[in-house]
Amino acid sequence: xxxxxxxxxxxxxxxxxxxxxxxxxxxxxxxxxxxxxxxxxxxxxxxxxxxxxxxxxxxxxxxxxxxxxxxxxxxxxxxxxxxxxxxxxxxxxxxxxxxxxxxxxxxxxxxxxxxxxxxxxxxxxxxxxxxxxxxxxxxxxxxxxxxxxxxxxxxxxxxxxxxxxxxxxxxxxxxxxxxxxxxxxxxxxxxxxxxxxxxxxxxxxxxxxxxxxxxxxxxxxxxxxxxxxxxxxxxxxxxxxxxxxxxxxxxxxxxxxxxxxxxxxxxxxxxxxxxxxxxxxxxxxxxxxxxxxxxxxxxxxxxxxxxxxxxxxxxxxxxxxxxxxxxxxxxxxxxxxxxxxxxxxxxxxxxxxxxxxxxxxxxxxxxxxxxxxxxxxxxxxxxxxxxxxxxxxxxxx
Amino acid sequence: xxxxxxxxxxxxxxxxxxxxxxxxxxxxxxxxxxxxxxxxxxxxxxxxxxxxxxxxxxxxxxxxxxxxxxxxxxxxxxxxxxxxxxxxxxxxxxxxxxxxxxxxxxxxxxxxxxxxxxxxxxxxxxxxxxxxxxxxxxxxxxxxxxxxxxxxxxxxxxxxxxxxxxxxxxxxxxxxxxxxxxxxxxxxxxxxxxxxxxxxxxxxxxxxxxxxxxxxxxxxxxxxxxxxxxxxxxxxxxxxxxxxxxxxxxxxxxxxxxxxxxxxxxxxxxxxxxxxxxxxxxxxxxxxxxxxxxxxxxxxxxxxxxxxxxxxxxxxxxxxxxxxxxxxxxxxxxxxxx
Numbered sequence: 001x002x003x004x005x006x007x008x009x010x011x012x013x014x015x016x017x018x019x020x021x022x023x024x025x026x027x028x029x030x031x032x033x034x035x036x037x038x039x040x041x042x043x044x045x046x047x048x049x050x051x052x053x054x055x056x057x058x059x060x061x062x063x064x065x066x067x068x069x070x071x072x073x074x075x076x077x078x079x080x081x082x083x084x085x086x087x088x089x090x091x092x093x094x095x096x097x098x099x100x101x102x103x104x105x106x107x108x109x110x111x112x113x114x115x116x117x118x119x120x121x122x123x124x125x126x127x128x129x130x131x132x133x134x135x136x137x138x139x140x141x142x143x144x145x146x147x148x149x150x151x152x153x154x155x156x157x158x159x160x161x162x163x164x165x166x167x168x169x170x171x172x173x174x175x176x177x178x179x180x181x182x183x184x185x186x187x188x189x190x191x192x193x194x195x196x197x198x199x200x201x202x203x204x205x206x207x208x209x210x211x212x213x214x215x216x217x218x219x220x221x222x223x224x225x226x227x228x229x230x231x232x233x234x235x236x237x238x239x240x241x242x243x244x245x246x247x248x249x250x251x252x253x254x255x256x257x258x259x260x261x262x263x264x265x266x267x268x269x270x271x272x273x274x275x276x277x278x279x280x281x282x283x284x285x286x287x288x289x290x291x292x293x294x295x296x297x298x299x300x301x302x303x304x305x306x307x308x309x310x311x312x313x314x315x316x317x318x319x320x321x322x323x324x325x326x327x328x329x330x331x332x333x334x335x336x337x338x339x340x341x342x343x344x345x346x347x348x349x350x351x352x353x354x355x356x357x358x359x360x361x362x363x364x365x366x367x368x369x370x371x372x373x374x375x376x377x378x379x380x381x382x383x384x385x386x387x388x389x390x391x392x393x394x395x396x397x
Numbered sequence: 398x399x400x401x402x403x404x405x406x407x408x409x410x411x412x413x414x415x416x417x418x419x420x421x422x423x424x425x426x427x428x429x430x431x432x433x434x435x436x437x438x439x440x441x442x443x444x445x446x447x448x449x450x451x452x453x454x455x456x457x458x459x460x461x462x463x464x465x466x467x468x469x470x471x472x473x474x475x476x477x478x479x480x481x482x483x484x485x486x487x488x489x490x491x492x493x494x495x496x497x498x499x500x501x502x503x504x505x506x507x508x509x510x511x512x513x514x515x516x517x518x519x520x521x522x523x524x525x526x527x528x529x530x531x532x533x534x535x536x537x538x539x540x541x542x543x544x545x546x547x548x549x550x551x552x553x554x555x556x557x558x559x560x561x562x563x564x565x566x567x568x569x570x571x572x573x574x575x576x577x578x579x580x581x582x583x584x585x586x587x588x589x590x591x592x593x594x595x596x597x598x599x600x601x602x603x604x605x606x607x608x609x610x611x612x613x614x615x616x617x618x619x620x621x622x623x624x625x626x627x628x629x630x631x632x633x634x635x636x637x638x639x640x641x642x643x644x645x646x647x648x649x650x651x652x653x654x655x656x657x658x659x660x661x662x663x664x665x666x667x668x669x670x671x672x673x674x675x676x677x678x679x680x681x682x683x684x685x686x687x688x689x690x691x692x693x694x695x696x697x698x699x700x701x702x703x704x705x706x707x708x709x710x711x712x713x714x715x716x717x718x719x720x721x722x723x724x725x726x727x728x729x730x731x732x733x734x735x
Contacts, residue, residue, distance in 0.1 A: 055628045056489065056511035069553040070560075070569045080557035153584035172585045173543065252541040253588050254568075263586070264570075341548075344571045344581075350548070355571065358482050358549035361510040363489075 047364065062360045063088070069355055071346045073262050084356050091351035092373060098268055098347060099334045099377070105273035106333060107326075110280025117285045128281065135278040141339055143275055148267035148343040155263075158254055167247055175261040176248035185242035192235035199231075200224045264345035268337065276333045283325035287318035319392040327385035331378045338374075348373060422494050422626070422633035423467065423683060431473045434460035435493040438478045438574050441599035442707035442715070443499045443519075452476045455519060456497040458702040459624045461695065462640045463495060466688040471695035480574055482549035485510050488625060495637055496625040499593065501551040506625075513634050516641035517623040518699075519707075520719050520728060522616035523555040524594035526601060529609050531588060536615040540565035542588035545581040548573055555618035556591050579603055589613075593620045598713045636682050639734075643689040646671060646731040647698030649722055654701060657693040671734055678734060699729065 017023055051058050063085035070080050075093040078086055116128035135143070153172060156162065161171040169176040182190075207218040236242070248258035291314050299309045340347040341354060348370060357366045426432050436444035436456055444454040452474075461471040477493050488496045489511055500506075501521075502514040527533050536559075546552055548571040560567045570587050572578040579600050582590040590600065597612045604610055624641065626634050647653070650668050652660055661672040669675040672693065673686035680686065696702060703720065704710045721727025 051511070053629065054489070054511035055508075057509040068557055070557050070567070072568060072570055080561060149580065149584075153580070153586065157585040253539075254541060254543065256541075341573060344548070344573070344577075346571075350571070354482055354548050354573075355553060358485070359505075359554070361485060361506070363486055 051364075057360075057362060058365065059362075060365055062362055062365075065360075067356070067359070069359065071351055072344070073265065073346055084360060087356050088348070088352050088369070091346060091348035094346050094351070095334075095337055095340075095348040095373075096377075098265060098272070098337050098340065098345065101265075101269045102272035102276065102333050102337065103330050105269065106276035106280055106329070109273055109277030110329075111284055113277060113281035114284025114288070117281070118288060132278045132281050135274050136282070140271060140275050140336055141342060144268060144271040144339050144342055147270045148263065152263040152267050158250065161250075161255075167245070169248055169255055172263065173254060173260075174263050175266060176255045177259045177261065178248065179246040179258045180243055181246050183242040183244060185239040188239050189232055189235045189242065192232045193228075196228050196231040200227055203227070262345075264340070264343050267343055268340050268345045268347075271339075272333055272336060275336070276329050279329050279332075280326065283322050283329065284318070286325070287320075287322035288314060290321045291317045316392065320394060323385065323389045323392055327382060327389070330381050330385065334377050334381065335374060422630050423636065426467055426494055430468060431475050432460060432464045432467065432495065433475050433477060433493045434463075435477050435479045435484055435487050435496040435498055436460070437498045438480055438576075440499060440575055440596060441602060442595065442711055442713045443599070444476075444478075444497070446476075446478075453706065455702060455706045456499055456622075456624075458644075458696050458706065459497040459518060459637075459641065460495065462644055462692045463637055465691040465695045466640050466643075466682075466684055467636065469685065469687075469691055471691070480549070481547055482573070484549075485512065485625075488512060488627060491627070494626075494633075499596065499622045500625055501593075501620045502623055503551055511628045512625050513628050515624045515626055515634060515637040517621040518641055518644075519595060519622045521593040521595050521620040521622050523552050523559075523591060523618040523620060524597050524616055525613040526582070526590040526592075526597040526610055527588065527613060529611055533589075533613070536613050536617070537563060537565075539567065539589060541567065543568040543570060543586070545570050545572065545578050545587035545590045547571070547575055547578050547592060550592070551618075551620065552592055555620075559617045575600065576603075593622070595622075595707065595713075595715060598715055602712050632683055636684065639682060640692060642731040642734065643671065643692055644696070644699045644702065645722075645729050646734050647689070647693050648700040648729075649724075649731060652693050652698055654694055654697040657690060661690060667734075676735070 018027070048058065064083055066080075067082055067084050067087050068080050069087075071078060071087065071090055073094060074090045075097065076086075076090065078090050113128045113131055116124050117132075119125045119128070155170060155172045158171050158173055161169040161176075163169045167178045203218075203223060204220060207220045211217055246257050248255040248260070250256075295313050295317065296309055299313045304312065337347055338349040341350045344350065353366060353370050357363055360366070434457075436452065436454075439445055440454070442454055444452060444456040446452050457474075457476070460474045460476070464474045465471040477487065479487050479493075479496075479498060481498075484496055484498050484500065485506070487493050496512075499519075499521075500514075502517060506512065507514055525536050525539070527539075533539060540563075544556060544567055546556065546569055553569070553571070556567075556569065568587075570581060572581055575592075575596070578590060578592070581587060582600075583604060590597065592600070594612065594616060601607050601610055601612065624637055626637050628634075650665075650671060652664070652668055652671060657672060660668045661674050664672065666675060670678060672690045673679050673688065677686065679688040682688065697705070703717065707713045707715045708717070717725075717727060719727050720729060723730040
């Protein structure tokens, strides 16, 4: 059959290249793409030429210049002789810190409050409702101000600090904690902690396989705790306690030594985690309610106790509903952390878009970089949460 | 096909409009019949709004002076309160015609922001405000202390320089607005508040217990404050520059809001030149001959403005100091107006 099928011939003979719907779709898409490309080209080149005409500096060479200003809190060594590029890193780390703390606490608060809603105790279930409705319905900025200006600013001054056993101090400048400093040999203890954690993970795997094979359950929680405590303790005793406490001491104007947690971080973490926690509590409530009551009854009828029902029947099914909601709450939390600027917590937005932008005047580059960072952080959260989502989603065979 | 052409037309039109150059600020201000002026969010003596919504202050008088010179009416100003962080962007983007917001003239700002400083209306310097009960007499005793400071200011750089130079350590707590900085200081979040010295006096008045705080004697940096305009509009730049100079020259020539009317007809040649009855100084700026006369009668000369806003006629009671005329122990000096 060397002659091609008939219908192709007719379609070829009937119309030109442009009458083919497939070709036309391609051409339109190509033209639209060109148009869009041209549009952005015009915007960008226009901005560049306008900025040049007005004598506004552009480019990212400023990142290598000396910053000349100090930052309240930094997780890496930083002083005013470092570069603008370093201020970006300092701000980024502070943003990540408050986001991680916020997400961690918000999840705990959310799950406790969400589950408390179902408590048979009237007081507990009603307090959970009051908590959720209060903190969900007050603007976050107001809550940030509340914690910072109303609560933390009314703490006593450094000299009249509240203290617990002359080791913990709380005053208007922040929370001062003793710092556990490692001496020679402390590495062994850190190693012991690491080994303990690895063996606990191995224990969990082993217990699961054991249960699938024989149906016997090992007391995993108790064993894990025992390993976690005994192993490092043993190492500590063998090495002759290679640690000492560094206590904060009032020297001059402030407490020195130990670990300082600045009030800006406390206020922002509290506000973010309570606000987001209230939303997560609602998500948890929705998730638990989505599991039909019949499931609980069925579980009871095969002899499971309340703890098992929660762990094996309700939570796994509820997680399918909760997980996508958690994703967006976490993302909101990261974005909301930019409210740091209202109380001067040195996050990426305050330091980089605030001070650095102002000192260099390079608004476009700095705003673009910052947008890219928040985009990347949220994409990362999204990817992680999607993996988690896959893990908890219904596996159909 | 029609859709495609429309899209193309929109793109081309958009490109064309965005390419048109900005009209001159002078024509722009004249056609809208008001001046848009960027000021602070509230700083006693410089730019402050009273209960009735009227703005006053040394910075505000620059705006009023420009409005009087250009539009003949000092009240034709719309004020736009800006934080330190917002101010330059507002000017660059054309949201305001002039920025008069206690802004320090630095080389970096002048050369890299696409802006021009049109003169100095107040010579200031960074100072320190501390609580009396701290017992500190000099800034050199502040090793290890915490500072409250406003974000986006040249003070942030000055204070870092100072402590680095003296090999002392300090903590910096930055706030967005001047008011937040003050409440941070009041709550004890920091040991001292640092800012331009003129602002410290203004902030001190706002404290619950003004007598409980003192301004330390040290002045650690040069902070010449003045109005700013966009670069590339020389006609407008000249107008703002000479409005500032006219106010200083007015004091030097002895022209006040009270005697301007008489001097206009019967003054000395220099006074008459300033007030527009001799020569054509106004025309050369593209303004009416009575431009400076309007400034003198509606705003007053520099001395009047100073005493009314920050000097003896105000709660701040700041002395003229280096802000006096050059022949009076200060460094104010207007170029020749002829």
